[in-house]
Amino acid sequence: MTHPSTGPSTGASTDTSASTANDCDPVSASSKPLSVEQASAQLLAAARVIDGREQLPPTECLGRVLAEPVISGTDLPGWDNSAMDGYALRAADLRANSGWLPVTQRIAAGHCGTPLTPGTAARIFTGAPLPEGADTVVVQEACAPEHGGVRINAEITAGANIRRRGEELQAGAQVLKPGIRLGPQHLGLAAGVGAGELWVYRRLRVAVLASGDELVMPGEPLGPGQIYNSNRFLFRALLQALGCEVIDLGIIEDDREATLAALGTAAEQADLVLASGGVSVGDEDHVRPAVEQLGSLDLWRVAMKPGKPLAFGRIGETPFIGSPGNPVSLFVTFCLFARPFIERMQGVRDAGPPTPLWLPAGFELTKPLKRRDYQRARLEIDATDKPAIQVFSSTSSAALSSLTWANGLALIPSGQTIAIGDPVAFLPFSELVPGCST
Ligand SMILES: Nc1nc2c(c(=O)[nH]1)N[C@H]1C(S)=C(S)[C@@H](COP(=O)(O)OP(=O)(O)OC[C@H]3O[C@@H](n4cnc5c(N)ncnc54)[C@H](O)[C@@H]3O)O[C@H]1N2
Numbered sequence: 534m535t536h537p538s539t540g541p542s543t544g545a546s547t548d549t550s551a552s553t554a555n556d557c558d559p560v561s562a563s564s565k566p567l568s569v570e571q572a573s574a575q576l577l578a579a580a581r582v583i584d585g586r587e588q589l590p591p592t593e594c595l596g597r598v599l600a601e602p603v604i605s606g607t608d609l610p611g612w613d614n615s616a617m618d619g620y621a622l623r624a625a626d627l628r629a630n631s632g633w634l635p636v637t638q639r640i641a642a643g644h645c646g647t648p649l650t651p652g653t654a655a656r657i658f659t660g661a662p663l664p665e666g667a668d669t670v671v672v673q674e675a676c677a678p679e680h681g682g683v684r685i686n687a688e689i690t691a692g693a694n695i696r697r698r699g700e701e702l703q704a705g706a707q708v709l710k711p712g713i714r715l716g717p718q719h720l721g722l723a724a725g726v727g728a729g730e731l732w733v734y735r736r737l738r739v740a741v742l743a744s745g746d747e748l749v750m751p752g753e754p755l756g757p758g759q760i761y762n763s764n765r766f767l768f769r770a771l772l773q774a775l776g777c778e779v780i781d782l783g784i785i786e787d788d789r790e791a792t793l794a795a796l797g798t799a800a801e802q803a804d805l806v807l808a809s810g811g812v813s814v815g816d817e818d819h820v821r822p823a824v825e826q827l828g829s830l831d832l833w834r835v836a837m838k839p840g841k842p843l844a845f846g847r848i849g850e851t852p853f854i855g856s857p858g859n860p861v862s863l864f865v866t867f868c869l870f871a872r873p874f875i876e877r878m879q880g881v882r883d884a885g886p887p888t889p890l891w892l893p894a895g896f897e898l899t900k901p902l903k904r905r906d907y908q909r910a911r912l913e914i915d916a917t918d919k920p921a922i923q924v925f926s927s928t929s930s931a932a933l934s935s936l937t938w939a940n941g942l943a944l945i946p947s948g949q950t951i952a953i954g955d956p957v958a959f960l961p962f963s964e965l966v967p968g969c970s971t
């Protein structure tokens with residue numbers, strides 16, 4: 534799907550509410566929210582690739598990040614072989630023998646024949662080594678066995694149906710670069726060039742914790758004023774989809790001492806601490822002040838919706854990302870900020886914010902918004918096979934069901950109205966987090 538060459542800028546310039554980021558001063562409550570681009574750049578600049586790697590067989594590397602190049606131990610193919618089931622022969626012999634040749638050997642894949650006797654043909658099957666002296670393979674559909682030999686009535690092309698040694702790649706070639714997340718195709722190729730073990734970065738250890746007196750685990754009865762701790766499951770699944778090792782520190786009550794203790798423990802055990810809730814401005818929002826007390830709060834609030842109170846800092850030397858408690862805010866800020874940060878730490882080479890597709894709006898927005906809005910959206914194909922972006926009925930950042938309806942986010946710049954058909958920046962979930970496409 535290509536996007537129109539032009540489209541409204543999604544840069545910070547349309548977000549007038551953003552401040553100029555001073556990336557060394559800790560954030561004070563008075564500092565204005567940063568733009569999405571400024572916040573994203575600041576987080577990525579702070580991400581450090583984890584030390585530590587391990588050597589594993591390809592069967593244990595799905596989703597891991599490659600730490601060393603994979604070099605081919607062989608030519609591909611390793612020797613000239615037949616691409617089809619048929620007969621291997623010398624084209625000149627067939628012409629000289631007016632279309633009939635005796636068959637003197639049979640070569641199946643995994644077995645090597647002997648050099649071709651001049652003036653004869655070899656029965657050969659796909660993948661079998663070409664016998665020395667043969668220069669063509671004729672498919673068996675063009676052949677008819679006759680008097681212990683083979684009759685070929687079709688026009689043949691000399692050199693046809695042969696996969697030549699090294700035509701795909703040569704031994705010593707780098708077939709996989711470090712910094713890629715290994716998918717099925719990479720593991721197949723690594724095995725295909727003979728790599729019995731791969732060097733991958735060790736798993737990133739990410740501690741997750743959820744703050745809130747109102748939180749209860751699913752399966753337990755809900756008391757008055759209580760809700761289920763959905764963010765814990767969102768976090769865990771998002772992190773597992775990125776191949777992280779999750780250290781789950783459960784629920785922290787709304788208490789400063791308990792929050793300090795939990796965050797301190799988390800920072801000792803993990804490479805990164807992710808917390809949900811307690812980063813806005815309420816008296817019971819203890820996470821943000823606790824991070825300021827334990828380390829430094831380097832970023833707080835982004836000029837976006839949902840996700841505005843996003844917090845980033847350090848607890849000692851351990852990076853910390855504080856996601857807002859509203860589940861949709863957590864999901865959106867994870868996709869836009871935590872995921873690129875995590876991937877940078879995991880050694881992913883081109884980790885960065887997602888690039889949107891530009892697609893026609895199937896909706897209108899008449900009242901411009903104050904903040905850049907990431908609305909839950911669906912890419913739909915209408916009856917005339919035209920794509921259009923629809924948005925969810927509610928923009929509430931507490932409405933988790935919007936995420937199961939949507940298959941992406943529509944980026945609505947602040948201060949802009951949208952008419953039907955206008956190009957809209959669309960971020961498909963499939964690009965935002967692995968395992969998230971609906
Ligand atoms: N006066 C203001 N109030 C709020 C502001 C503001 O600027 N001025 N910001 C609003 C925005 S925007 C967001 S987002 C939320 C985020 O606040 P916190 O990060 O402090 O989150 P909490 O207050 O802890 O919880 C918010 C909301 O989410 C529910 N929640 C919390 N944790 C979970 C969980 N693990 N699973 C499911 N749901 C969770 C919680 O019950 C609250 O309803 O602040 C606004 N307020």
Ligand code: MOO
Binds near residue numbers: 838839840857861
């Ligand atoms: O940032 Mo909040 O997530 O707009 O509700």
Ligand SMILES: [Mg+2]
Binds near residue numbers: 811814817858
């Ligand atoms: Mg709060």
